[in-house]
Amino acid sequence: MATVIDKYPKSGDEIRKAFLDFYEKKAHKVIPSSSLIPDDPTVLLTIAGMLPFKSIFLGLKDKPSNRATSSQKCIRTNDIENVGVTARHHTFFEMLGNFSFGDYFKRDAIEWAWQLVTNVYHLDRKNIVISVFDKDTESKKIWEENIGIEPDKIIQLGEKDNFWSSGPTGPCGPCSELYYDFYPERGMNNIDLDDDDRFIEFYNLVFMQYNRDSSGALTDLKYKNIDTGMGLERMAQILQKKKNNYETDLIFPIIEKASQLSKVDYFSANSSQKASLKILGDHTRAIIHLISDGVIASNLGRGYILRRLLRRMIRHGKLLGIKDKFISQLALVGIQLMKNTYPELQNNSQRIFSEIDIEEQRFLNTLERGEKLLNEIIASGVKLISGTQAFELYDTYGFPLELTKEILDEKNIEVDLKGFEREMNSQRERAKAASQTVDLTLEGSIERDIELFEKTNFVGYELLNTEGNIKGIFINSNSVENASQGETVQVVLNQTSFYAESGGQIGDVGVIISDNAEILVEKVIKKKDVFLHYGIIQRGSIKINQLVETRVDKSKRVKAESNHTATHLLQSALKLVVDESVSQRGSMVAFNKLRFDFNSPNPVSENQILDIEKLVNKWILENHSIS
Numbered sequence: 001m002a003t004v005i006d007k008y009p010k011s012g013d014e015i016r017k018a019f020l021d022f023y024e025k026k027a028h029k030v031i032p033s034s035s036l037i038p039d040d041p042t043v044l045l046t047i048a049g050m051l052p053f054k055s056i057f058l059g060l061k062d063k064p065s066n067r068a069t070s071s072q073k074c075i076r077t078n079d080i081e082n083v084g085v086t087a088r089h090h091t092f093f094e095m096l097g098n099f100s101f102g103d104y105f106k107r108d109a110i111e112w113a114w115q116l117v118t119n120v121y122h123l124d125r126k127n128i129v130i131s132v133f134d135k136d137t138e139s140k141k142i143w144e145e146n147i148g149i150e151p152d153k154i155i156q157l158g159e160k161d162n163f164w165s166s167g168p169t170g171p172c173g174p175c176s177e178l179y180y181d182f183y184p185e186r187g188m189n190n191i192d193l194d195d196d197d198r199f200i201e202f203y204n205l206v207f208m209q210y211n212r213d214s215s216g217a218l219t220d221l222k223y224k225n226i227d228t229g230m231g232l233e234r235m236a237q238i239l240q241k242k243k244n245n246y247e248t249d250l251i252f253p254i255i256e257k258a259s260q261l262s263k264v265d266y267f268s269a270n271s272s273q274k275a276s277l278k279i280l281g282d283h284t285r286a287i288i289h290l291i292s293d294g295v296i297a298s299n300l301g302r303g304y305i306l307r308r309l310l311r312r313m314i315r316h317g318k319l320l321g322i323k324d325k326f327i328s329q330l331a332l333v334g335i336q337l338m339k340n341t342y343p344e345l346q347n348n349s350q351r352i353f354s355e356i357d358i359e360e361q362r363f364l365n366t367l368e369r370g371e372k373l374l375n376e377i378i379a380s381g382v383k384l385i386s387g388t389q390a391f392e393l394y395d396t397y398g399f400p401l402e403l404t405k406e407i408l409d410e411k412n413i414e415v416d417l418k419g420f421e422r423e424m425n426s427q428r429e430r431a432k433a434a435s436q437t438v439d440l441t442l443e444g445s446i447e448r449d450i451e452l453f454e455k456t457n458f459v460g461y462e463l464l465n466t467e468g469n470i471k472g473i474f475i476n477s478n479s480v481e482n483a484s485q486g487e488t489v490q491v492v493l494n495q496t497s498f499y500a501e502s503g504g505q506i507g508d509v510g511v512i513i514s515d516n517a518e519i520l521v522e523k524v525i526k527k528k529d530v531f532l533h534y535g536i537i538q539r540g541s542i543k544i545n546q547l548v549e550t551r552v553d554k555s556k557r558v559k560a561e562s563n564h565t566a567t568h569l570l571q572s573a574l575k576l577v578v579d580e581s582v583s584q585r586g587s588m589v590a591f592n593k594l595r596f597d598f599n600s601p602n603p604v605s606e607n608q609i610l611d612i613e614k615l616v617n618k619w620i621l622e623n624h625s626i627s
Helices: 012-025 051-057 106-120 138-149 234-237 254-264 269-290 302-319 327-338 348-380 387-394 401-409 417-433 446-452 554-577 606-622
Strands: 029-031 065-075 092-101 129-133 154-155 161-164 170-181 199-212 217-232 463-476 479-480 482-484 489-493 511-512 517-527 528-545 549-551 583-589 595-601
Touching: 012 029, 012 092, 012 106, 012 234, 051 065, 051 217, 051 234, 051 269, 092 106, 092 269, 092 511, 106 199, 106 217, 129 138, 138 154, 138 170, 138 554, 161 199, 161 348, 170 217, 170 417, 199 234, 199 517, 217 234, 254 269, 254 302, 254 327, 269 327, 269 348, 302 348, 302 401, 327 348, 348 387, 348 401, 387 417, 417 446, 446 463, 446 528, 463 482, 463 528, 479 511, 489 606, 511 528, 549 554, 554 583, 554 595, 554 606
Parallel strands: 029 065, 129 154
Antiparallel strands: 065 092, 092 217, 129 170, 161 170, 170 199, 199 217, 463 479, 463 489, 463 549, 482 528, 489 528, 511 517, 511 549, 517 528, 583 595
């Protein structure tokens, strides 16, 4: 009789497909990965597999089905300094997830997770350790009685480790995590699940069963939900028996190309060279997906993240001895690796290469200016350069500290390393303070309550003054029945003449007034076609169902309209002068200025800027009619 070879998932593509197939057979709807640019103003990038389902968990949107599964591409940069240093920190990663929206709960989630990892991925049960929330006796009992896990392999952890909460208030619940133990022969006495050499957490089951209020009290949710996440890269490391995620087939072909370009063999490289190669492998995947999803390098928001990643790649390429442009060659390998799963990478490849080449050349020119500054410091005859100077070379001109030290060592000049570290820590604190998290609370109750209002009737194109009834009042984003002089409020009206911030144009300012009250309106925003008027009560008091008059500041409206028209003229001029392919990537229209963000295959020259200004001013003087 012929020997039957048990075929099980091993490659990254096979692991992903096996996960989705398994849950599809369990009546889960397969949801394609969402863009890295989320349809969610509270986060900059898609940073978790559950993010596309966030409004469903809150009950703000209809669920696509009772059960869903996805492989979601994600970007996180809050631990960017650890990328390439640890075995499994990444900027780009794929999160495999299965979700229940008020359907199944703990028992099914645990039993199916166990079936998947043992029957589909063929992990040996001796290598699996479970963690549970120490107050979640139900999950512990399921693992012991339904699955048969030995009690000493179920580690009970406190709220810090095994209770998931996206913020101080909102949906939350206990977790149960699956860890892979690379050395089960060492036994279970005094184990530390944070020991990265021995354990890797690869599957997290979140049981969202509570709502936490502002006092910290927990109440049961109307519907209990399941939100899970399995790291594709981590499972690939386990099944492919690699020392770290970078050596799997998901990333290592990019590293091999970087090794070829730098002539630095990965396996014989020293630790710093190996870290640089890993960074190039990791960041390549991030940048091709960011650009494909529409991000353009800039100094703001998502564009800054892309620019930061590209510049880190150039720095580490230089540390490896790569002198010329090289990133597009790595991008080509990354696209070939992922084009079957993400065909948009192939479709957008020319745009990806163009954006990389423009930004890479721009930064290489910046590095040249940094070399000039460094030479000036050397020529001044100093024997010690300050930490501030070294950090300026690093942060502004892209010089890694190692490169600065190497150049200065040859001249017998020292660097204030402690001063540099102080500057670096200050930057990390700034970055940490600005980091984005998934927050299911969404400004207190305002997001939930906004669903209760009818669409605001906007008459501001025809009238600058109109009457309306107050339908909602919020203080600190919490609904109230009335408010008095001096209080800052957000007001919902059934009808308004105030334009709400939209399409980059700032909202109107003015007053909401009645016989016994006046509100100075400072901004107006729109949520789900409901207008929120932000302001301060200057006199009197307001209450629900009160009749008021809205009065828009006419002079400010006219200035905003002029700047809005100017953005259209500017875009037309850019197409004529720079390139027909120029398209809008964002804008800001204020009362005193405008900003127009656009993509362009090439930098705009000073002469072109002058031509654009002349053309726009010519059209303005021609005084065309507007429709």
